[in-house]
Amino acid sequence: MSLADPQFNAQGQLHHFIDLDGLDRALLTQILDTAEGFAGVGDRTVKKVPLLRGKTVANLFFENSTRTRTAFELAAKRLSADILNVDLVTSSTSKGESLLDTLRVLEALQCDMFIVRHGDSGAAHFIARHVSPSINVINGGDGQHSHPTQGILDMFTIRRHKGDFSNLCVVIIGDIRHSRVARSDISALVKLGTGEVRVVGPRTLIPADIESLGVTVFPSLDKAMHGADVIMGLRLQKERMLSATVPSSGEFYRTYGLTTERLALAKPDALVMHPGPTNRGVEIAGSVADGSQSVILEQVTNGIAVRMAVMSIIMGNAENLRRAEASA
Amino acid sequence: MNRSNQRIIIDNVRMLGENRISRLVITDSRITSLQVDAGIEQAERSDGDASCRLIDAQGSIAVPGMLDLYARLREPGFTRKGSIAGESHAALRAGFTRVLCAPDTNPAIDNVPTVELVRHLAESGGGAQVLPIAALTTGLKGEQLSELATLQGAGCPMAGQADHPLESSNVLYSAMEYAASFNLPLILTARDAQIGAAGCAHTGAVATRLGLPAIPVAAETVALARMLELCRETGCRLHVSRLSSARAVQMIDAAKQQALPVTCDVGLHHLFFTDEHLAGYDSLFHSAVPFRSRSDRDALRSGLSSGIIDAICSDHAPHDKDAGLAPFPATEPGLAAYRWAMPLILQLPELLQLSLAQVFDRLTQAPTQILDGLAHTGLSTDHPADFFLLSPDGRIEQDDAAQGAAHGASGNNHPLNLHTAESLGLGELCGKVTHVFTRGRVHLFG
Numbered sequence: 001m002s003l004a005d006p007q008f009n010a011q012g013q014l015h016h017f018i019d020l021d022g023l024d025r026a027l028l029t030q031i032l033d034t035a036e037g038f039a040g041v042g043d044r045t046v047k048k049v050p051l052l053r054g055k056t057v058a059n060l061f062f063e064n065s066t067r068t069r070t071a072f073e074l075a076a077k078r079l080s081a082d083i084l085n086v087d088l089v090t091s092s093t094s095k096g097e098s099l100l101d102t103l104r105v106l107e108a109l110q111c112d113m114f115i116v117r118h119g120d121s122g123a124a125h126f127i128a129r130h131v132s133p134s135i136n137v138i139n140g141g142d143g144q145h146s147h148p149t150q151g152i153l154d155m156f157t158i159r160r161h162k163g164d165f166s167n168l169c170v171v172i173i174g175d176i177r178h179s180r181v182a183r184s185d186i187s188a189l190v191k192l193g194t195g196e197v198r199v200v201g202p203r204t205l206i207p208a209d210i211e212s213l214g215v216t217v218f219p220s221l222d223k224a225m226h227g228a229d230v231i232m233g234l235r236l237q238k239e240r241m242l243s244a245t246v247p248s249s250g251e252f253y254r255t256y257g258l259t260t261e262r263l264a265l266a267k268p269d270a271l272v273m274h275p276g277p278t279n280r281g282v283e284i285a286g287s288v289a290d291g292s293q294s295v296i297l298e299q300v301t302n303g304i305a306v307r308m309a310v311m312s313i314i315m316g317n318a319e320n321l322r323r324a325e326a327s328a
Numbered sequence: 329m330n331r332s333n334q335r336i337i338i339d340n341v342r343m344l345g346e347n348r349i350s351r352l353v354i355t356d357s358r359i360t361s362l363q364v365d366a367g368i369e370q371a372e373r374s375d376g377d378a379s380c381r382l383i384d385a386q387g388s389i390a391v392p393g394m395l396d397l398y399a400r401l402r403e404p405g406f407t408r409k410g411s412i413a414g415e416s417h418a419a420l421r422a423g424f425t426r427v428l429c430a431p432d433t434n435p436a437i438d439n440v441p442t443v444e445l446v447r448h449l450a451e452s453g454g455g456a457q458v459l460p461i462a463a464l465t466t467g468l469k470g471e472q473l474s475e476l477a478t479l480q481g482a483g484c485p486m487a488g489q490a491d492h493p494l495e496s497s498n499v500l501y502s503a504m505e506y507a508a509s510f511n512l513p514l515i516l517t518a519r520d521a522q523i524g525a526a527g528c529a530h531t532g533a534v535a536t537r538l539g540l541p542a543i544p545v546a547a548e549t550v551a552l553a554r555m556l557e558l559c560r561e562t563g564c565r566l567h568v569s570r571l572s573s574a575r576a577v578q579m580i581d582a583a584k585q586q587a588l589p590v591t592c593d594v595g596l597h598h599l600f601f602t603d604e605h606l607a608g609y610d611s612l613f614h615s616a617v618p619f620r621s622r623s624d625r626d627a628l629r630s631g632l633s634s635g636i637i638d639a640i641c642s643d644h645a646p647h648d649k650d651a652g653l654a655p656f657p658a659t660e661p662g663l664a665a666y667r668w669a670m671p672l673i674l675q676l677p678e679l680l681q682l683s684l685a686q687v688f689d690r691l692t693q694a695p696t697q698i699l700d701g702l703a704h705t706g707l708s709t710d711h712p713a714d715f716f717l718l719s720p721d722g723r724i725e726q727d728d729a730a731q732g733a734a735h736g737a738s739g740n741n742h743p744l745n746l747h748t749a750e751s752l753g754l755g756e757l758c759g760k761v762t763h764v765f766t767r768g769r770v771h772l773f774g
Contacts, residue, residue, distance in 0.1 A: 003608030021537070100653050120655035121539035122609035130653070143657070145539030183539055208542065212533035 006128040011324065013317040016128040016137040017310050019146035020187040028155070028191055035156050035302070035309035041078055042304060051312045052081035058111040061140070062088045062099075062118040067276060067300065068140050068150075072115045075307035084111065099123070100130060107132050112318075113311065114138070121145035121180075136314045144178050150275055151184030153306040155192060157299050158230055161271055165192040171224050171266075172215075173200045173256055174234040174283055177207045181275045182234055190214040200224040201256060204245045221256050225265035233258050233274040233283045249282045258284045263293065271295050334379040336770065341385035341717065343707065344392070345685030352390060357768040359709050383763065385717055391688055392706040393425030393714040393766050395695040397515070397593050398569050399644035400490075400662070401427070401458065404445060405434025410646035410739055412446060416455025418666040421773050423716045424642070425706070425766040427456045428515070428699070431463040432490035438463035438474040443482040457767060459699075461488050461515055464503050468492040470521075473503055477510045485699055486515040486567065491616045491661075493521030497554060504564035513565035513698075517617060518552035518576060528657045530572075530603040530620040538609065541657060543618050545573045552576050556583045559590055567698055568592040570617045570643055574627030581636045591698045592636075594628050595643035596672055597663055599679065600754070601625070605743070611652045611659035612743040617643070632690060633680045639694040642669055646739020664739030671724060671757035672744075678755075706766075713765040722760025 005022040009015035014027065041047055057076040059069050069085065076083045088102065099118075106114070113136045116124050121143030128137045141147040162168055170189055176182045176199050189197050190213065197215040199206060206217055218224035225231070236252060246252050263272065272284075272294040280286045289296060338352040343362075353361035396419060402410035412429075419427045429446060431437035437446065437460045450458035462484035466472045469492075476487055487507060494500050494516075507514055527543035529535040535542040552568065556579065559566040571577060571594050583590050595617060602622050605613045613619060631637040645662020652659050676687045696704040706714025749757045764771040 003610050005608075098650065098654065099658075118655065120657045121541075122657070123655035125609045126655045142655070143539050144541075180539060183537070207536040208531045208544075209533035209536055213537060 003129075006125060009317065009321050011317075011321060013320065014314055015317060015321070016124075016139075017148055017314055018124045018128055018137065018139045020148050020151050020184050020191065021146075023191070025191050025193070028152070028188060031152055031306070031309050031313065032156055032159060034313060035152070035306045038078075038305040038308040038312075039302070041308070042301070048078055048080055050080045052076065052079035052315055055081045055112040055315060056084060056110070057081045057113045057115065057311070058084040058086055058106060058109070059115045059140075060086050060088055060106060060117070062116070062123070063141070064089055065117055065140070067303075068117065068147075069115075071300070071303040072138075072140060072149075072307055075304050075311060078304065079308055079311055081113075081311075084109070099126070103127060103131060107135060111135065113315065115140045117141045119143055136318055138310060138314065141180055143180065145180050145183060147180040147184050147275075149303070149307050149310055150181050151188040152310065153299060153303040154181075154185050154232070154273060154275070155188045156302050156306050157273065157295055158271065160302075161295065162229060165189065165194045167195050168229045169196045169198065169227050170194055170230040170232065171198045171200060171218075171228045172232045172234065173221060173224075173258060175205045175236050175240060176201055176210065176234070177205045178237065178240070179234050183213075185232060186213050186215055198224045198228075202246065205240075221258075221262060222265060225262055228266035228270050230271045230273065231258060231263070231266060233272070233278070235275065235277060236279060236283055249279070253282055257282065258288050260285060260287055260291070263288055263291075269293075273299060276300065334381060336381045336383065338383045338385050338390070338717070342389045344389055344688055345683070350390075354713050354765065357713055357765075359707065359711060359713050362709050383717075387721065388717045388719050388762065389684075390707060390715050391423065391718050392692040392704045393716060393764070394423045394688070394691040395699060395704075396424040396427045396456075396644070397567070397639055397641040397695050397698065398430060398595075399427050399642050399665075400430045400432065400646070401446075402646060403433065403449060404442065408648045409651070411453075412449040412458060413453030413455060415644070415646060415666070416450055416453050416458055419456040419642075419644070420764050420766075420771055421761060422642070422666040422669040423718065423761045423764070424456050424666075424669075425714055425716070425764065427458050428486065429458050429460050430490045431461045431488065432468060432492065436463040436466075436468045437461065437484070438466045438468070438479070440475075440478060440482045443479060443484060447483060454769075460484050461486050461490075463487070464489050464514065464516075465494070465499065470494040470496060470499060473499075473506060476507055476512055480510055480512050486513050488515035488569065489517070491517065491519070493519060493525070495521035497558075500554070501558050501562070504558050504562040504566075508562050508564040511565070513567055515567045515569050516555060517569045518548045518555060518571070519617070520547045520551045523547040523550060527618070528614060528661070529606055530618040530624075532603055532621055534603040534606055538606065538656075540606070545575055545620070545624075548573050549575050549579060552579050556588060556590065559583070559588050560586075563589065565589045566591075570595045570598070570641065571628060571631070571637060572598060572617045572620050573624045577627050577631035577636055581631075584636065591638045593639040593641045593695070594632060594637050596640050596665060596669060597643065598625065598628055599632065599640070599676065600672060600752070601743075605752075606656075609656040610743065611654070611656050612663065612741060614652075614656060614659050614661045615643075615663065616645075616661040629680055633682055638690070638698060640673075640690045641695075642666060645741075647741045648739075652741055662741070663743070664741045667724065667740075668742055668744045668757070670718070670759040670761060672754075674720060674759040675754060712767070714767070715765055716761050717763040719760045719762050721758050722762065723758060724760060
């Protein structure tokens, strides 16, 4: 038995946005198409649309984050929502309050949407299951499990450059084991019918039975680079080098660093991606991060449109549900 | 509950392992007569004696009282989760007349006053007999040995570390040498102190997909290899509690073939559940000894069938509601086993290709042999009665939980309920203990 997917409401529509595993290809494509519509908003002189006017979005970050929190904040503002940033890293939970109690307090502030980041895998599932039905939850990253808006923005970026996924060879390098970004990217790539997804890294950074997710494991980066259309780097956390996982940043760079020489092994028009923040000289050479094939900053920009799309779809579904319940 | 210092006649009962209908006569808490297909008239049964009681056990089976080799009773220290009185009654309702209680209380069972407290609470509670496991090291910290000989003298039949790791090989070596001096068996769970220490799920596809910190099989086998080698070296009697992997079963098999003084058990739920049940982050499947792959579960089943695994324990772990209200890795592990134990046990003959009597052997004779080195005599004539009547078609009703709660058993943390059996791939859940005869008392659970 497994608990039902909490993401969908009684009408079978997306009510929360927790992970990409439960979403089918049509829904992923719908989100990407919607994001495409929002992509132009940032180029206008008035960078706002009124879709979430009067709604309150709360950023609940139980873990430090600058990029994701800022991108969500900007996306909410461009949708005309009011945004509340709650710093929970140093607050209630450190005083011993349970996650559920914290949640109840925030519910009482009458917000419409929670953006949640938490260090435990499954935290967003837990919150979605226990939150009041009037609140929609978007996962801003839970433990090592999922970072679904990052997954969508990566797909959005790839699609804009490459179009169809079916002939693509995508290489994901580095710390797959501890990466929620890698899991969301893999889930989205496989669902969108990507030709081949390769993961590369030392065995200490590749989780068990990763093949069951639909990827091929390559121990050697040089071999994995051949024929690659997209190369995705991942951040290697400093604490990995203090544990027995990786001997040093130097050795990691020598074996799995994305250098100009290695990039030359891929297709000439291969994209270089990274969810940031990058460690130059650890996962990626500065020249590659800044090079002509890099779309790293484009990913950041696309993150706004993608988050606007997710928030507006979820809020639209919530409005539909409310209307349906009111007329019933 | 009644004193059974009267004559009790149990009529039309089927003895475990037999097809014939029998009549059991209990006088002054001892089984005085066992008649097969006897045709005694009603008048003759009661002899007009007002103190004689007649139980018509039509459709029921008489089973020796089960011995649970591992349960947490939560007292002292964690009474929000359960109490000795409440949990020992829950054990009795499940058919366990004796329970080995884990030492991970607060304070730990590393001193005589705590042993006496546990025994006193158990006696006054009037449920199953409680046998405290001594904490092997003080505070279960893995550093200094507890006063093992003293604790043994106070009534602890075994010593162990509960779910606390014992990091130092040297301490374990010493502990086994010391325990061997007093012929005190150790009950230990194989879990390395470092490998997968932060884990909460079996290393495999499910943990990978869910991003859960994982516990590799090596966490069990590395610790088991160390234990077995020290068992060989010291000659200390070792009971390995709650195996989880196929590889561990092979290692125990090899150790037994080399005649090491080792026995082992498996938790009841590990014969049913796998890591696949964790999909969806259902914290009711969070277990300290992780549910591993299907092939591991199948190896545990066949190990039990073949006798490599000696016994089944409940691994009972009652919790308060708050313990499970958190993201999966932050929830407290363990399942409250007793309420659903009998319906699950009755699924085992089919799953294990064993007879019902052979399944109950693993819950009665085998654990008794491990603990006492003797056979279970609870259903033999001229011995104190220690058995229960099982209605195999009896259904667990919703209000059984309420009755359990009336005795103070709080934990309802178990994935089974009247609606989930089918989705868990289990058959119809039947099996109810109606009467328990133990230590001079008759307990009725109607």
